Amino acid sequence: MLRWLSDYDGRRDNNFTLIRIILAWLVLFGHSFAITKSGSDPITPFLPGAWTGAVAVDGFFAISGFLVAASFVKRGAVEFVLARVLRIYPALVVCTVLTILILGPVFTTRTLDAYFSSPLIEQYWHNALLWPRVYWYLPGVFEDHPDRAINGSLWTLPVEVRCYFALLIVGLFGALRIRLIGSAVAVLIFLLGIFAFEWFPLVGFNPRYARPCSYFLVGVLIWLNREYIPLHWTLALAAVVLPYVARQFLIICLPYILFFCAYALPHINADKVGDFSYGLYIYAWPCQQIAFWHGQSPYINAAIATLLAAIAATLSWFIIERPALKLRAPLVGLWHRSTGKDNIRITGQDVHRPAAGGETIRDRIERSA
Secondary structure (H helix, E strand, O other): OOEEHHHHOOOOOOOHHHHHHHHHHHHHHHHHHHHHOOOOOOOOOOOOOOOHHHHHHHHHHHHHHHHHHHHHHHHOHHHHHHHHHHHHHHHHHHHHHHHHHHHHHHHOOOOHHHHHOOHHHHHHHHHHOOOOOOOOOOOOOOOOOOOOOOOHHHHHHHHHHHHHHHHHHHHHOOOOOOHHHHHHHHHHHHHHHHHHHHHOOOOOOOHHHHHHHHHHHHHHHHHHOHHHOEEOHHHHHHHHHHHHHOHHHHHHHHHHHHHHHHHOOOOOOHHHOOOOHHHHHHHHHHHHHHHOOOOOOHHHHHHHHHHHHHHHHHHHHHHHHHHHHOOHHHHHHHHHHHOOOOOOEEOOEEOOOEOHHHOEHHHHHHHHO
């Protein structure tokens, strides 16, 4: 029986958590070649110009575009913003604090007075807000390493936040409510990005942002058109083969493979353990720098850093991320009480208004959640 992507709407028995953890580890693995400046990434011979970490980041953005578009339509603007803020910032703020106050003083070659009086410290604090940009260095830290960056993975987070903001604006104008309008807007933005990415506010100043933004848009497009996208193993196999024929197919094939794995493969319930993907992502690079020594194999670096980053990610999930995410529902309730709105509006429809059969839209959402 042929299944369509929309058949899985609202189902929690998917593999997205496991896929995100794998993608986060692939970013770590890919970065081991950049950090050690040795070896050759195993993907590059098959996909010239690509490497493991970049492909994994592309996958992250495709999944993000798909899931956050669904989140906006399902939850509405207020809960969407709260969910995104609580997912990104608490763990990032703690990571920034630990980096400046613990990692830096331990590994700097300067005195503590010289370390804390450096203007690089003030700059690095901006990483906690991802604004106006990400800063890479701390005084005297990792200065003898091939790559001196303290946390090279953070560059994608400002792109992610800007994509969220753009989606919020588009959603508030109602473009996500109607498939044809939403798809037309997404395709128009995609095409403009190909020919004039520098014109786009917030992201156009950095050409490096174009690729992740493109994958985010593809994820949104797939969600908008999920009723017309079949999930079948023959298509998944074709999606694996086509990028080797022409790399340009990767932007369509990679998201399809990920969504096929998320929904069509047997469910592996990683959520019962925890979603360690974000913590693994933000702590991986610093752990790889800590694990580095000159002449080190990239595979040794990846192995040691995996252990260190897994510990950091586990602590981050249980101590910071999971408690922060639990604040969403109380904060949403507080918002609606403070504004005198007891009923939440989603995509312009009153969730208390009876739908066909006497069931309210709220009932439908809670039933599918």
